[in-house]
Amino acid sequence: xxxxxxxxxxxxxxxxxxxxxxxxxxxxxxxxxxxxxxxxxxxxxxxxxxxxxxxxxxxxxxxxxxxxxxxxxxxxxxxxxxxxxxxxxxxxxxxxxxxxxxxxxxxxxxxxxxxxxxxxxxxxxxxxxxxxxxxxxxxxxxxxxxxxxxxxxxxxxxxxxxxxxxxxxxxxxxxxxxxxxxxxxxxxxxxxxxxxxxxxxxxxxxxxxxxxxxxxxxxxxxxxxxxxxxxxxxxxxxxxxxxxxxxxxxxxxxxxxxxxxxxxxxxxxxxxxx
Amino acid sequence: xxxxxxxxxxxxxxxxxxxxxxxxxxxxxxxxxxxxxxxxxxxxxxxxxxxxxxxxxxxxxxxxxxxxxxxxxxxxxxxxxxxxxxxxxxxxxxxxxxxxxxxxxxxxxxxxxxxxxxxxxxxxxxxxxxxxxxxxxxxxxxxxxxxxxxxxxxxxxxxxxxxxxxxxxxxxxxxxxxxxxxxxxxxxxxxxxxxxxxxxxxxxxxxxxxxxxxxxxxxxxxxxxxxxxxxxxxxxxxxxxxxxxxxxxxxxxxxxxxxxxxxxxxxxxxxxxxxxxxxxxxxxxxxxxxxxxxxxxxxxxxxxxxxxxxxxxxxxxxxxxxxxxxxxxxxxxxxxxxxxxxxxxxxxxxxxxxxxxxxxxxxxxxx
Amino acid sequence: xxxxxxxxxxxxxxxxxxxxxxxxxxxxxxxxxxxxxxxxxxxxxxxxxxxxxxxxxxxxxxxxxxxxxxxxxxxxxxxxxxxxxxxxxxxxxxxxxxxxxxxxxxxxxxxxxxxxxxxxxxxxxxxxxxxxxxxxxxxxxxxxxxxxxxxxxxxxxxxxxxxxxxxxxxxxxxxxxxxxxxxxxxxxxxxxxxxxxxxxxxxxxxxxxxxxxxxxxxxxxxxxxxxxxxxxxxxxxxxxxxxxxxxxxxxxxxxxxxxxxxxxxxxxxxxxxxxxxxxxxxxxxx
Numbered sequence: 001x002x003x004x005x006x007x008x009x010x011x012x013x014x015x016x017x018x019x020x021x022x023x024x025x026x027x028x029x030x031x032x033x034x035x036x037x038x039x040x041x042x043x044x045x046x047x048x049x050x051x052x053x054x055x056x057x058x059x060x061x062x063x064x065x066x067x068x069x070x071x072x073x074x075x076x077x078x079x080x081x082x083x084x085x086x087x088x089x090x091x092x093x094x095x096x097x098x099x100x101x102x103x104x105x106x107x108x109x110x111x112x113x114x115x116x117x118x119x120x121x122x123x124x125x126x127x128x129x130x131x132x133x134x135x136x137x138x139x140x141x142x143x144x145x146x147x148x149x150x151x152x153x154x155x156x157x158x159x160x161x162x163x164x165x166x167x168x169x170x171x172x173x174x175x176x177x178x179x180x181x182x183x184x185x186x187x188x189x190x191x192x193x194x195x196x197x198x199x200x201x202x203x204x205x206x207x208x209x210x211x212x213x214x215x216x217x218x219x220x221x222x223x224x225x226x227x228x229x230x231x232x233x234x235x236x237x238x239x240x241x242x243x244x245x246x247x248x249x250x251x252x253x254x255x256x257x258x259x260x261x262x263x264x265x266x267x268x269x270x271x272x273x274x
Numbered sequence: 275x276x277x278x279x280x281x282x283x284x285x286x287x288x289x290x291x292x293x294x295x296x297x298x299x300x301x302x303x304x305x306x307x308x309x310x311x312x313x314x315x316x317x318x319x320x321x322x323x324x325x326x327x328x329x330x331x332x333x334x335x336x337x338x339x340x341x342x343x344x345x346x347x348x349x350x351x352x353x354x355x356x357x358x359x360x361x362x363x364x365x366x367x368x369x370x371x372x373x374x375x376x377x378x379x380x381x382x383x384x385x386x387x388x389x390x391x392x393x394x395x396x397x398x399x400x401x402x403x404x405x406x407x408x409x410x411x412x413x414x415x416x417x418x419x420x421x422x423x424x425x426x427x428x429x430x431x432x433x434x435x436x437x438x439x440x441x442x443x444x445x446x447x448x449x450x451x452x453x454x455x456x457x458x459x460x461x462x463x464x465x466x467x468x469x470x471x472x473x474x475x476x477x478x479x480x481x482x483x484x485x486x487x488x489x490x491x492x493x494x495x496x497x498x499x500x501x502x503x504x505x506x507x508x509x510x511x512x513x514x515x516x517x518x519x520x521x522x523x524x525x526x527x528x529x530x531x532x533x534x535x536x537x538x539x540x541x542x543x544x545x546x547x548x549x550x551x552x553x554x555x556x557x558x559x560x561x562x563x564x565x566x567x568x569x570x571x572x573x574x575x576x577x578x579x580x581x582x583x584x585x586x587x588x589x590x591x592x593x594x595x596x597x598x599x600x601x602x603x604x605x606x607x608x609x610x611x612x613x614x615x616x617x618x619x620x621x622x623x624x625x626x627x628x629x630x631x632x633x634x635x636x637x638x639x640x641x
Numbered sequence: 642x643x644x645x646x647x648x649x650x651x652x653x654x655x656x657x658x659x660x661x662x663x664x665x666x667x668x669x670x671x672x673x674x675x676x677x678x679x680x681x682x683x684x685x686x687x688x689x690x691x692x693x694x695x696x697x698x699x700x701x702x703x704x705x706x707x708x709x710x711x712x713x714x715x716x717x718x719x720x721x722x723x724x725x726x727x728x729x730x731x732x733x734x735x736x737x738x739x740x741x742x743x744x745x746x747x748x749x750x751x752x753x754x755x756x757x758x759x760x761x762x763x764x765x766x767x768x769x770x771x772x773x774x775x776x777x778x779x780x781x782x783x784x785x786x787x788x789x790x791x792x793x794x795x796x797x798x799x800x801x802x803x804x805x806x807x808x809x810x811x812x813x814x815x816x817x818x819x820x821x822x823x824x825x826x827x828x829x830x831x832x833x834x835x836x837x838x839x840x841x842x843x844x845x846x847x848x849x850x851x852x853x854x855x856x857x858x859x860x861x862x863x864x865x866x867x868x869x870x871x872x873x874x875x876x877x878x879x880x881x882x883x884x885x886x887x888x889x890x891x892x893x894x895x896x897x898x899x900x901x902x903x904x905x906x907x908x909x910x911x912x913x914x915x916x917x918x919x920x921x922x923x924x925x926x927x
Binding site: 007008009010011012014015016018019022023026027028029030031033034036037076079080082083084087089091095097098099100101102104105106107108109110112113114116117122123124147148151180205208209210211212215216229230232233236241244245248251252255256258259 | 648649650653654657658660661662664665667668669670671672673675676679717718720721722724725728729731737739740741742743744745746747748749750751752754755756757758759761763764765786789790793809812813816821822825826844847850851852853854857858870871872874875878889890893896897899900901903904907908
Binding site: 323325345346350351352354356358359360361362363371372375420423 | 811814819824829
């Protein structure tokens, strides 16, 4: 006898069908297309295209700058989250709302305004450039832009965790004689670590894929300030489809690995919360 | 018969939440589905409503087989454990929902709602939203909503679980009055045996998906079909004496067991009220020390410790306690007026053995 | 150490606050204000002129068109996916959720590349499309598809937790009162996810209008035809004429205003929700 699924709420077939259709059309089929084209490449060709000197330089910049930016976001993001949750000061609510600004602002606008700020005649650049801090058309500029786009991730991941910390734990440490710094290092920081790591990984993943803002601020000089996504676009413009695909696959593989890591981190961190 | 279940089984995966259940509900009856948590009673209720489908067996409403009838078509009223009020609608709209679906005219809806608001004591609250109501009020709105479209059957899932004890008592009485006035066939699920005994015309007792007994409150209390029911309804002392020479013995206690082979262990159960205690050490056969007294209002619960180490629970009124001059630590003599042999889940029991005076059954005992 | 011992000393507090404020100032406030300052560098007249140039107007129209197509489609998807995921049990649910989250982990350039692989002249459907004179790449349909790819998770991700939180009992209650699926969805489910839906829509809209990478790959950058506002900003920025940079900032300022509006609505929604929560929690059951 066929096992018939009885669902009391209606609409499962319709909604599930539409969902799968949409996903297939928008995600799965394009994906499949890429996979098919990739498989048409021989392993040797793939390797050659994926590891040209220019590509390697692009990877170095992409992953390197993303890493630095994510670390910066981890540090300042933690600080920002702490200050927003724990302290009262004028402008707190405004800053709290503004944390999402990089999330809402188009990346092109972000790149545009940051490039302008740090250029030699920009508001910040006029002070920084003479000091040797060149934010435009340099790898530093890439880091700055990536820090901007990744800013909300650590803060927003950390805020709920901070809000749910029990004050009793810190009070217990104080009754046992621990000073404030000691309490932070030994008691508070470890419970924040999973969330910070998750936010770090999210910011890192975001930075690797970032394109719009970098285009404006880096100058896109090959071997110097060219990120991997930009090289993909370059290759496309030269009709080097296979070259572009090879690079894209490298980025994709890395993205998926990172996604897996993030899922694990979130799983680990949620166990800590309970 | 208003509702009938015949051989109904419900499996979730390999587990049978409801196992071959058969019973019927009379028109206009107020029936309780009683049992410990997870016993399958909510699942049975949901199958009657059409919110779950039986794996096998048939459900009949007013003689018509409804297995394939959708929940919308069964014309039942369902009250969920957490009320499931529509949070974004006020009281009026909540109660009117079923009527709008059935396309009643606006004037008729208005009249019906007014009628219900008065009946349920909710006048003046119709503009309020669920989060502005107290627990008891939400409860009544949920029932009013279910009753508004004049269903054949009213089904309630643990209706009084989420409310304070005091309110629970009032709501129970109110439900009995409501049922009396409206005379709608009503089935409610509860794990509280006190509630079932007090409110229902008849009780169906479930355990582990299996139907243990169907009967009136008096029947299940005085004539439990098996040990589970005997222990679930009211409190019971259970002992396991061993037969030797036609007498079952445990410590000092002896029970007649002629015809039983030596070495056989019997399971004996007796209610706390069946233990008669007196301070006159010569009056009864057995001796014990009164270890502890629990004050329960009109009644007192008393723990007796026998010289052999056995502990027995007894129950008596304040007056009797005082009359006997009892207190903690006092030595007393006692006898067991009534007991029954418990034979396990499946077998029926021999009638209770009486030793004279029979106290009226005390409803709602909970040890 | 403060007398209580469970708080930082005031000095430490204010140092931390100062650093946080400085960081926010440099990375959040300055970039925002700079957009408007640079847009108005040549005065209001120039600002206005930049916006009404035909190519800029075309860019604004195209951006609005893309958003007008993308957002409703994604709302439909979000509602369907959230309903299926939140109200039912089925195997493979985690896989489905991961698929929905996919665009977040892919570089938008790669997304655009995938569309080129499918629909470009060398692509799988390229010959067929060319034969029927239907352009996807270097044309508006391509831009719409690329934008949909990058923004479809937003509505779904907002709706799923909200629908899961409200459970299935209210819908079941509606069914017992005789409602069919559509009536239940319309009267019971939809109102209960109101705020999540609105938030999802404004987020989706903000990202749809601001998308750069994926659109850049598929659009061909044809001024006046396949330039969205972000692409227009890029074109103006690279322009050689005096004041074209300011014009770039002018168009960018519109997008920045959109971002601020999005943030404003989000803050309002959160304030609304916090207020309703307080109302519910504050009421004591009698």
